[in-house]
Structures are given as structure tokens and as C-alpha cells.
Amino acid sequence: MGRLCERCAQILQDFVSFVKSLSSRIVERIKECMILLSECCCLKTRSRKVRQLYEPVLQNHEKVAAQEFLNHMEAGLQTSPLGKETLDALKILAFSENADLQHSAALYYLHMSQHMNTQLPAEYLEPYQALLQSSDLEVQQMSSLSLVNFLLEGNLNKELVVQVGLLEPVLELLESGDSAVQCNSCACIMTLAISESNREAIGIAGGILPLLTLAKSYDPRVQQNAVGAILNLTRSERIKSILCREGALPVLTMLLQSADAEIQYYSCASLGNIAANPEHHKAMLAIGDGFLLRMLVSLMSSSVQKVSSQACLCLNNLASSGEVRTHLLSIDIMPLLLSLLNSNNKDVRQASITLLCTMSHSPGNMDAALREEMLQYLAVLMQTERSNPVVLIHASCTIQNLSQAENMEVIIQSQCFEELLLALLNPSNEEEALQYVASCLAELAKHDIIRENLVNRKDKALIRCLVKLAGRLEHKELSFQVASVIKQLSHAGKIAAELKNHMKEVQAYLMCFLNHQELRFQHLSITTLCMLSEDPEFSLAISQSPLKEQLEQIRQQTEETQALLRVAISQTDTLNLNE
Incomplete structure (x- = not known):
């Protein structure tokens, strides 16, 4: 059913005008009006079921309510607001035993x-x-459709619908024999399930099995809305467990083969949400001996971009297992995955770099040629998406996963390394993205070849940037990772000369680190000070600064702590001997 066409709207207007002059024939005229409306394709109604031989007698209060309702309809088509009289009339019509009056109420809604x-x-x-x-x-068709419209347009509070008890009748309509009613009721559940509290209510009320049944419907509209409702329900951990227990996994897996792209997307996204919990992986992978993985890999090359990106994200959740990553490599996923990094769709690029990052957790399973090819594709993506935090984060993690000694030569020769430095220097990049970039650089700088490259650059802008970011202690993790890069570059005192121009700033962040509650910050500060002290000028500056006094306090506290520990250990040993 859709909006009224001009013909039907005119019929309805004529009907209202006619009733005003012939109020005694209200019921008869309603029947005639509804017959005319039902003949038009705009309402898309099916043939109504055969009427009962018995027609309920129209009560006097129903006649009055119908008259008031029709009067309001005439005014309501223009400017008349909703009022108590209209509501009272609608209640009488809706609860009437007369189908035509119910029809009128449903049509008005x-x-x-x-x-x-x-x-x-x-x-x-x-x-x-x-x-x-x-x-x-x-009446079922029109009332369920109007409820969907109200929900979709935001004219109705989703939680309120459940609170007033409308969930149960909507769930009952899922078992209707009419596809239009099924379609509308599924759409209602799909919209209601956006709310977390409603998801729990739907599960408790037994809405899972009917939705799974309709997900296998021969009507693609019904299937689409049923699987859409299941997708929204998979945002609840408890409901995910119920879905798996009730047999949703084989159904959703088979729907990946649907000819309808929306159904493919909904089922793929549902499986991705379920796969976010590793507890379900065993059951998912047991379907058809890895059939799910093969289907998802196939969907990665879908021409429908949201299906392609969702397939990558679902595989990403499943690939948290090393066994799954090995299997995916064996079915040659990498060429397809790398090609998606060059997609013209942003969502596909982001989803593919996310999956690539997860796949890179097993670099030992990849040959040298593949690792080099990965870095080439990654460099192109990083150049294209220099300010995209999703790309920066996952690209940094991928490079860090590849940071074994045997890969250092390839990494430093690739454009990826330059892109990491450019990302760090870009002031518009977000804190979280910079944190991952700095963490990757800190890991790379542990290797001599990377450290030497950075030192020999004598890049004043880079050093200035590192010192500045290390001092941003309000961003704790970013500060720590950048300070770790400086510590690595301070190895053997090779960077001390470049840091002298920023001696006060360096001393300031090292002092803050020494006073930090976390031991890792204190340790990082002390090791950096040890390295910088190899430079005479730095050593003199440190000895004349508050850092000297703070180091002495830490030394005394450490000695006291060690003395207490010796006493505690000694007493424990004595107690053990006595026992």
C-alpha cells in the first residue's frame, strides 16, 4: 500500500461532502466509498475475504461517532487539529464489530x-x-502500514509502542497468511528493534522464531524486512545467543546466496555482528565445512559496494583466529583483498584495510613477495587517505605487525615509511590516529636501520614535532608513544645534538613522567635520561635542573621499598620454616 492517488483523494472528499447531506445513510455510503477505493491500484490491496452473512447491528453511539468522525475528516483534510472528539470517535470505530467502521478508522490512521x-x-x-x-x-494491512509509517518518520516513540502493549499484536501478525501484513509487521519489528530495551522485549515475547521463518519466505519484501529485523536484533549479546540456539546461522548463511542485494547485506551484517563474539565462531565455521568463509570471500567481489564492505568486516571478525587466517590464505584471499584497497568507494577501502590489518597478524605465513606487495598497495592507500583516521590506524597496525627484522629493508624503502612520518607531522590528524602512528614508529625505531635513517635525516621539523607531542600529557597514550620514539632515537646519544634546541621542553616532559603514577612512564623517563646524559651538555643541564632532585627522591624511595621487601620476604620464609 502507498499514498492515496488524486482519484482516491477526490473520492474521499466527495464521500465526506455527500455524508453531510445524507447522514442517515452513513454505513451504506462508507461501504460504497471503500469499494471504490479498493479498486484503485494505489492502495495495492488484495481481495477482501468473503463477508459473513451476519452484519452486526450498528449501535446509536456508533452512528454518532461515525458522523463526528466524518465531520472531522472533512475539516482534517484542511487544517483541523486532532482533538478529544476525534479520538473518542476513532476509539468507537476501531473497537466496533462492524468491519466498515474499523475500515474507516484504519484508513484515517x-x-x-x-x-x-x-x-x-x-x-x-x-x-x-x-x-x-x-x-x-x-484493516490489518492499513493499520500495520500506518504504524510503520509513524515509526519510520519519527512521529512515534519506539519504546512507548512496546510499553502500551502493541508488541504482542504486531508479533501475532507475523504469522498472518497475507504477505502485505507480514511485510508490514516485519518492518514494525525492524524499526522497534533499533531500541535496546525493545530488542530484549522482542526476544522475551518470542519474536525470534517467526522472524526466522519469514526470513525463508518466497516473497522478497517479507524476506528483506525479516532479515532487517534480525540484523537489528543482533546488536544485543543475549539475543545473538538466542538466534544461534534457534538455528539462525544456517538460515543467514544460505541467504548470502540471495539474488536480492539488500537481503545479502542484511544477512552478511547480521553474521558480522554475531561473529564479533568469538564464542560463536566454532558454530559458524562448522556450517558446510567452511562454506561461510567461501561465501564471504565470494561476496567481497560483489558489485554492490555495501555488500562487499560488509563481507570484509564479517571476515575480519572471524579472522581473529589464526586458524581462520591460515585457511583464508590457503584459498588465496590476498589478491582480492589488496585490489579492494584501490576501490573507488570509501567504505570498501576502510573495510578492506581493517581486514588486511587482521590478516597481517600472521606474517610468518606470507612469503616475502606477498609482504612487499602488501606494502606497495598500502602505500597507495595511505597517500589517497592521508587524513582518514580509520586508514591511518589500521595501516600503522599493519606495518607494526610486519616489523620483523627481515622486513625492515622493504619497509624503509617503501612509501609507507614516508607516509607514517607525514602523518605524524600533520597537525589535523586526530589524537587516536597519531597514537597508532607513533606506536608503529617506536616499534620500527628499535631496529638499527630505521633508527639510523631517522637520525641521519636531521629533520628539525620532525624533532620539533616529537618533542611537542611528547609534552601533550593530557593525551597520555600519544605522549607515551612519542616519548618512546625519542628514547629510541637517543640511543648512543646520536640525537642529542638535535634535541638541544628543545632542552627545556624535553626536561619538562621528562619531569612529568618521573612524577607519573604509572611505573612505565617513570621507567621511560629514567632510561631516556640515562641516554641523554651521555652528552656532556645535556648531562650538565640535567644536573642543574629539578630532575636531579627528583631522581634522588626516586632512588631513596626505591631503596626503602627494597628494604621493606627484604624484610617481608625474610618474615615469610621464617613463617614457612616454622610451619
Whole structure:
């Protein structure tokens, strides 16, 4: 069902005008109006079920309510606001045994859902109880569709829908024999499941099995909304466990083969969310002897970019296991993965660098040619995405994973190394990204070939940047990693000359490190001071600064601590002997 076309809108307007002059024929005219509306394709309704031979007698209060309702409809099509009279009339119509009156109420809700630009008052949810549970198929169709519209347009609070008890009738409609009703009710659940509290309520109310059943529907619209609802439910750890227990994994895995890209995406994203918990990996990988991995690798080359990127992310979660990484390498995933780094879609590039980073945790399984090729593709991506934090973080981690001695020559010759330095110098890069870049450089600088390269550059801008970032103690991890780079470069006093221009700043951050509560900061400060003290000028400056006094205090505290430890150990040994 969709919006009313101009023909139907005119019929409805004529109907309202006609009723004003012939109020005694309200019910008969409603029937005629609904027949005319149902004949138009804009409502996309199916043939209504055969009417019962018995028609409930129209009560006097229902006649009055119908008249008031119709009067409001005429005004409401223009400027009349919602009021108590309208609500009272809708309640009477919705809870009536007369299908035509229910029809009128459902149609009006559908009209409101397509034209309202404000919140639907909470009290207007009460008639939905009767409309959703109506025995009339078209009433079910229109009322479920209007509820979807209200939810999608943000005119209705999602938690409130569940709180007033509408979840149960919506779940009951999942088992309807009509595909339009199934489609609408699945869409309702999909939208409601955006809320964390609603996800739990849906699981408790038994909504999982009906959704899994509809995920296998022959109607692609129903399938799409059912799997979309499952995707939103997989954002709950508890619901993920229920889904796995109820047999969702084989269903979602088979749906990866769907001809519908939306269904592929939803099922792939659902599996990715489930795979975020390693406890489910064994069950996922047991399906068809690795069938899931093969399907995901196949979907990486999908022409639908969101499917391709989601396949990478799902594989990334599964590849936390070394066994899975080895299997993926054996089925030759790397050429395809590297090609995705050059995709013209940002999401695909980000997803592929994320997976590449995870795959690089097993560099020993890759030959030298592959590692060199990885760095070449990585360099191109880093040049393209110089300010993208996702790329910088995962590229840095990937290079750090490859930082074994045998790879140093290739790394320093690649553009990747230059890109790391450029990233560190870029003031617009985010703190987290800079932290990973600095961590990678600190790891690389442990190797002589990298350290010598950095020292021989005598890059004043780089040294100035390192000292500045080391002093940004409000960003603790970034400060620590950058200071680690300086410590590595201070090896054998080779960088001391370049640091002399920043002696006060260096002393300032080293003093802060000495006073830091964490031992790793104190240790880093002391080892850096030891290296810098090999330079006579630095040694003199340190001896005349507060650093000297602070070092002495630490020495005394250490000696006292060691004395206490000796006493404690001695007493413990004595107690053990006595026992």
C-alpha cells in the first residue's frame, strides 16, 4: 500500500461532502466509498475475504461517532487539529464489530501517517490494539502500514509502542497468511528493534522464531524486512545467543546466496555482528565445512559496494583466529583483498584495510613477495587517505605487525615509511590516529636501520614535532608513544645534538613522567635520561635542573621499598620454616 492517488483523494472528499447531506445513510455510503477505493491500484490491496452473512447491528453511539468522525475528516483534510472528539470517535470505530467502521478508522490512521509532521499523541495508540487484531484483512494491512509509517518518520516513540502493549499484536501478525501484513509487521519489528530495551522485549515475547521463518519466505519484501529485523536484533549479546540456539546461522548463511542485494547485506551484517563474539565462531565455521568463509570471500567481489564492505568486516571478525587466517590464505584471499584497497568507494577501502590489518597478524605465513606487495598497495592507500583516521590506524597496525627484522629493508624503502612520518607531522590528524602512528614508529625505531635513517635525516621539523607531542600529557597514550620514539632515537646519544634546541621542553616532559603514577612512564623517563646524559651538555643541564632532585627522591624511595621487601620476604620464609 502507498499514498492515496488524486482519484482516491477526490473520492474521499466527495464521500465526506455527500455524508453531510445524507447522514442517515452513513454505513451504506462508507461501504460504497471503500469499494471504490479498493479498486484503485494505489492502495495495492488484495481481495477482501468473503463477508459473513451476519452484519452486526450498528449501535446509536456508533452512528454518532461515525458522523463526528466524518465531520472531522472533512475539516482534517484542511487544517483541523486532532482533538478529544476525534479520538473518542476513532476509539468507537476501531473497537466496533462492524468491519466498515474499523475500515474507516484504519484508513484515517493511514492518512495521518502520510501527512503528519508532528508526534502522534500517546493516547492515539489505544485504538491500534483493536485495529491490529481485527479479523478484517484490509484493516490489518492499513493499520500495520500506518504504524510503520509513524515509526519510520519519527512521529512515534519506539519504546512507548512496546510499553502500551502493541508488541504482542504486531508479533501475532507475523504469522498472518497475507504477505502485505507480514511485510508490514516485519518492518514494525525492524524499526522497534533499533531500541535496546525493545530488542530484549522482542526476544522475551518470542519474536525470534517467526522472524526466522519469514526470513525463508518466497516473497522478497517479507524476506528483506525479516532479515532487517534480525540484523537489528543482533546488536544485543543475549539475543545473538538466542538466534544461534534457534538455528539462525544456517538460515543467514544460505541467504548470502540471495539474488536480492539488500537481503545479502542484511544477512552478511547480521553474521558480522554475531561473529564479533568469538564464542560463536566454532558454530559458524562448522556450517558446510567452511562454506561461510567461501561465501564471504565470494561476496567481497560483489558489485554492490555495501555488500562487499560488509563481507570484509564479517571476515575480519572471524579472522581473529589464526586458524581462520591460515585457511583464508590457503584459498588465496590476498589478491582480492589488496585490489579492494584501490576501490573507488570509501567504505570498501576502510573495510578492506581493517581486514588486511587482521590478516597481517600472521606474517610468518606470507612469503616475502606477498609482504612487499602488501606494502606497495598500502602505500597507495595511505597517500589517497592521508587524513582518514580509520586508514591511518589500521595501516600503522599493519606495518607494526610486519616489523620483523627481515622486513625492515622493504619497509624503509617503501612509501609507507614516508607516509607514517607525514602523518605524524600533520597537525589535523586526530589524537587516536597519531597514537597508532607513533606506536608503529617506536616499534620500527628499535631496529638499527630505521633508527639510523631517522637520525641521519636531521629533520628539525620532525624533532620539533616529537618533542611537542611528547609534552601533550593530557593525551597520555600519544605522549607515551612519542616519548618512546625519542628514547629510541637517543640511543648512543646520536640525537642529542638535535634535541638541544628543545632542552627545556624535553626536561619538562621528562619531569612529568618521573612524577607519573604509572611505573612505565617513570621507567621511560629514567632510561631516556640515562641516554641523554651521555652528552656532556645535556648531562650538565640535567644536573642543574629539578630532575636531579627528583631522581634522588626516586632512588631513596626505591631503596626503602627494597628494604621493606627484604624484610617481608625474610618474615615469610621464617613463617614457612616454622610451619
